[in-house]
Amino acid sequence: QQQVKQSPQSLIVQKGGISIINCAYENTAFDYFPWYQQFPGKGPALLIAIRPDVSEKKEGRFTISFNKSAKQFSLHIMDSQPGDSATYFCAAGSGGSNYKLTFGKGTLLTVNP
Amino acid sequence: DTEVTQTPKHLVMGMTNKKSLKCEQHMGHRAMYWYKQKAKKPPELMFVYSYEKLSINESVPSRFSPECPNSSLLNLHLHALQPEDSALYLCASSQAELAIGELFFGEGSRLTVL
Numbered sequence: 001q002q003q004v005k006q007s008p009q010s011l012i013v014q015k016g017g018i019s020i021i022n023c024a025y026e027n028t029a030f031d032y033f034p035w036y037q038q039f040p041g042k043g044p045a046l047l048i049a050i051r052p053d054v055s056e057k058k059e060g061r062f063t064i065s066f067n068k069s070a071k072q073f074s075l076h077i078m079d080s081q082p083g084d085s086a087t088y089f090c091a092a093g094s095g096g097s098n099y100k101l102t103f104g105k106g107t108l109l110t111v112n113p
Numbered sequence: 114d115t116e117v118t119q120t121p122k123h124l125v126m127g128m129t130n131k132k133s134l135k136c137e138q139h140m141g142h143r144a145m146y147w148y149k150q151k152a153k154k155p156p157e158l159m160f161v162y163s164y165e166k167l168s169i170n171e172s173v174p175s176r177f178s179p180e181c182p183n184s185s186l187l188n189l190h191l192h193a194l195q196p197e198d199s200a201l202y203l204c205a206s207s208q209a210e211l212a213i214g215e216l217f218f219g220e221g222s223r224l225t226v227l
Contacts, residue, residue, distance in 0.1 A: 043218030
């Protein structure tokens, strides 16, 4: 099964709070887990990505946590800002091929001022 | 600013029209992609070009016809579309099809079929 299940579908957070988005996968062949951020009227842009040989990757306020045994990974946005309001897609790829990226259904994040 | 440029940004066409979407990148990437995105949905892969050759067609109807004139350009020719084809069409590129890495997306062409 190639699915990537993403939750929640939508999320409202106060400015300064922590936003957490979760994804789960079934295919153990996946070996690349990117998160894309998409603002209205724009194309998706890579936010951060992780390979399964590490359990956590941090870039600024954005952190991916990866649990290989549970086949889950999550995005944490610390000190969330109104400018972070966007749709976030997790994805998973395998086989050394970009085109096999399987996207989650997306999470609409709203950060209130 | 995105380094993948798509034109036009908006397109309205009738079901009998013929139109084209264009995409350009100057990053030296050898893989280029067309994705379709409906509102509040993730991008869906349509076509992949690798080294200017079509390598993947995700069972896309023939009313969509891709073309890769050179390594920097990607076109999507549209003919006899249906209203349900209205969507955001995204072009993307990456260094190579067989290398895991970042997909660079353009801002998309929003297509409305009347």
